[in-house]
Amino acid sequence: MNTPFTHPRFLLSALCLTLAACSSVPERNSALERAHGRYNAALNNAEITSQAVPEMQAAAQALVNADQALKTGASDVEVDHLAYLAQQRITMAQDTAASRSAEAVTAGAAAERDRLRLSQRTSEADEAQAKLRQSQAENARQGSALAAAEVDAQRKQMRADQRDAHMQDLEVQLIELHAKKTDRGMVVTVSDTLFDTGKAALGVEGTRNMGKLADFFKRNPGRHATVEGYTDNVGGAAANERLSGRRRRCRCSPRPWRVGRGCA
């Protein structure tokens, strides 16, 4: 930008003033001086010199016209008139520059809003995508948890079924053995007379029934049983005690129903 003292217009007006000073009557016009002052102020305004170039040129031309009129001894009215025109040209330059700057601000603000909206949309989209991913992950997790739960439930059900089947099987077996449910558990009476009087060997029917029991315990190794046996009232108490001992040993002796877990 030109400084007010090096600008050609200033130099020209300075020359005019010098020439005017040289003449015998110094010519001055306050309106024209005000116009020059405003013009120089406008020259110092970067906004005006950059945004209103043709308007400033027109103002400079108007000033030259007014200076010329003053120099050639035009009437005060005419010089005032030309100074007024120059001042109005400077006003036009100022308004034009103000308009251009305001328009630039408007455009800039619009661009800023566009940028804000875009970044807002972008962040919304990112957020939505993140939410989607999260919910998908959540769904997948829930899905797998559900599947796991289902598998677990199925496994439990299967175990329960197996247990039920097992229990049913057990019950069927026990029913076959004429088992009775009592406080002490299932009681199976093998036979009223397992042993013949005074004998320690199982009878035919006793052997068969004990075989069934032995099968049951073989199939259900987790089951425990207490075997109780009583002698009849034939013979003395001491003889019957001995007989019971022999019968217990007999039960533990190698027989088809022996389970192989030893006798208690």
Next chain:
Amino acid sequence: MAPRPILNVRSARSPWAVLACALGLGLALSACATAPVPTTQMAVAEASVQKANSTSTRQYAGVELQRAVDKLAQAQHALVNKDYDGARRFAEQADVDAQVADLHAHAVRALKAAQDSRDASKVLSDEIQRSAPR
């Protein structure tokens, strides 16, 4: 009898008439030189004022527009009174005044638009800031 020059006869007959003719011609010429009828300036001023006289200019630069309208009226008045110099000056001023009114209204509108635009940006920015930490 020797013929006498005609001019001598005429000047001898009416020396004041010649002087009056010359003076009248000079006055007429000087009147023509100082005050031609400012037809062009009047037309330009009327066009400028008409162009500037819009609703928007009336709203945003009423004072400036009124000044232009008044100057045009003064120019027309001076024209009627055969003050052609005055008419030319008023017409020329009415022209620039009308242009100033137009440009000033435009500048006011532009500044208003810039302010509105800035406000809108601020509102949008605040809105986004408010809704951001959801």
